[in-house]
Amino acid sequence: xxxxxxxxxxxxxxxxxxxxxxxxxxxxxxxxxxxxxxxxxxxxxxxxxxxxxxxxxxxxxxxxxxxxxxxxxxxxxxxxxxxxxxxxxxxxxxxxxxxxxxxxxxxxxxxxxxxxxxxxxxxxxxxxxxxxxxxxxxxxxxxxxxxxxxxxxxxxxxxxxxxxxxxxxxxxxxxxxxxxxxxxxxxxxx
Amino acid sequence: xxxxxxxxxxxxxxxxxxxxxxxxxxxxxxxxxxxxxxxxxxxxxxxxxxxxxxxxxxxxxxxxxxxxxxxxxxxxxxxxxxxxxxxxxxxxxxxxxxxxxxxxxxxxxxxxxxxxxxxxxxxxxxxxxxxxxxxxxxxxxxxxxxxxxxxxxxxxxxxxxxxxxxxxxxxxxxxxxxxxxxxxxxxxxx
Numbered sequence: 001x002x003x004x005x006x007x008x009x010x011x012x013x014x015x016x017x018x019x020x021x022x023x024x025x026x027x028x029x030x031x032x033x034x035x036x037x038x039x040x041x042x043x044x045x046x047x048x049x050x051x052x053x054x055x056x057x058x059x060x061x062x063x064x065x066x067x068x069x070x071x072x073x074x075x076x077x078x079x080x081x082x083x084x085x086x087x088x089x090x091x092x093x094x095x096x097x098x099x100x101x102x103x104x105x106x107x108x109x110x111x112x113x114x115x116x117x118x119x120x121x122x123x124x125x126x127x128x129x130x131x132x133x134x135x136x137x138x139x140x141x142x143x144x145x146x147x148x149x150x151x152x153x154x155x156x157x158x159x160x161x162x163x164x165x166x167x168x169x170x171x172x173x174x175x176x177x178x179x180x181x182x183x184x185x186x187x188x189x190x
Numbered sequence: 191x192x193x194x195x196x197x198x199x200x201x202x203x204x205x206x207x208x209x210x211x212x213x214x215x216x217x218x219x220x221x222x223x224x225x226x227x228x229x230x231x232x233x234x235x236x237x238x239x240x241x242x243x244x245x246x247x248x249x250x251x252x253x254x255x256x257x258x259x260x261x262x263x264x265x266x267x268x269x270x271x272x273x274x275x276x277x278x279x280x281x282x283x284x285x286x287x288x289x290x291x292x293x294x295x296x297x298x299x300x301x302x303x304x305x306x307x308x309x310x311x312x313x314x315x316x317x318x319x320x321x322x323x324x325x326x327x328x329x330x331x332x333x334x335x336x337x338x339x340x341x342x343x344x345x346x347x348x349x350x351x352x353x354x355x356x357x358x359x360x361x362x363x364x365x366x367x368x369x370x371x372x373x374x375x376x377x378x379x380x
Contacts, residue, residue: 006357033223033364033366036364037363037364037366037367040360040362040363040364040367041356041363041367043358043360043362044354044356044358044360044361044362044363045356045357045358046356046357046358081360081362082362084360085360085362164234164374164378165378166231166234166235166236166373166374166377166378167196167235167236167377167378168233168234168235168236170230170233170234170271170274170275171234172230172233172234172271172272172275173227173230173231173234173370174223174226174227174230174366176223176227176364176366176367176370177227177230177231177366177367177369177370178370179367180363180366180367180368180370180371181370181371181374183356184354184356184371184374184375185374187356187357188354188355188356188357
């Protein structure tokens with residue numbers, strides 16, 4: 001039986017720099033349902049904010065348009081529960097800007113934790129991160145899109161979280177599913 | 191620490207009969223990413239098959255078109271991992287047809303388990319269902335769309351699974367997130 005805790009956890013979904021299928025670094029497109037599903041999971045598991053990172057002007061505008069529809073537009077009246085979730089979204093230019101924004105609120109830099117579908121050397125377990133979160137210090141959990149976070153983001157992080165394993169060798173969850181399962185494993189009571 | 195098990199588990203995503211926002215029974219539209227995300231989770235957690243239930247001809251055609259693109263069309267060559275997941279999908283007219291299809295393969299009727307975001311009287315816990323799955327008998331886990339499964343589907347099921355709780359009062363996960371978390375809680379090693 002896991003114990004319940006309310007960690008000081010932030011989420012980031014990175015659209016740049018990420019890998020494409022051939023291992024080249026690209027900026028990926030913002031996906032509407034990523035914003036909905038991950039913000040709903042963030043709200044369910046008590047995350048402080050959900051940063052959507054993209055340097056592209058049109059993609060930032062798209063993300064802001066989706067968020068404002070559900071937080072201030074017709075969507076907010078139509079579905080207040082959806083509003084409560086999407087209010088957690090902050091559109092951000094870069095990981096650096098995201099860290100600075102959290103630092104300005106917390107008065108300390110968050111520890112960064114990258115998530116990765118494959119095994120990475122030196123990764124930490126879910127139970128270890130769950131323990132660390134009980135300190136109350138801020139942590140930023142970083143998710144990739146497309147074919148995953150660029151290697152520089154992974155090597156620059158404070159921690160790498162072990163991959164989500166099911167009970168097969170198949171490890172191709174969507175980022176929406178992976179984010180939900182990771183939040184459940186890190187924060188929920190069993 | 192949870193123990194690993196490979197249960198005899200089937201999934202169904204129901205588009206009819208489900209509730210709309212006003213509590214009326216409708217047939218909802220098939221959502222492309224439901225098919226992708228839930229089939230990927232099904233493959234990750236070793237489910238036997240994923241039934242997409244809709245009685246509407248155009249919606250069955252849409253679902254079949256998505257599946258065939260990724261299992262036989264260009265998508266299969268482009269992304270074999272996606273093919274492996276979407277191969278689990280069976281488009282089905284009704285819950286009755288789904289149960290009959292499973293029975294024809296298992297030589298026994300599966301036990302039905304409905305999932306529900308709200309608390310329902312007589313619901314069973316994740317750990318209880320996890321125990322029952324270790325019998326090796328077939329179970330069908332039934333998910334709703336729109337504003338949830340019609341009351342007749344819930345009252346007709348063998349079991350109601352307790353809702354996924356995070357560590358807040360917010361209980362509005364997407365069905366994609368909920369299915370992933372439920373599979374993780376029921377089947378994964380910790």
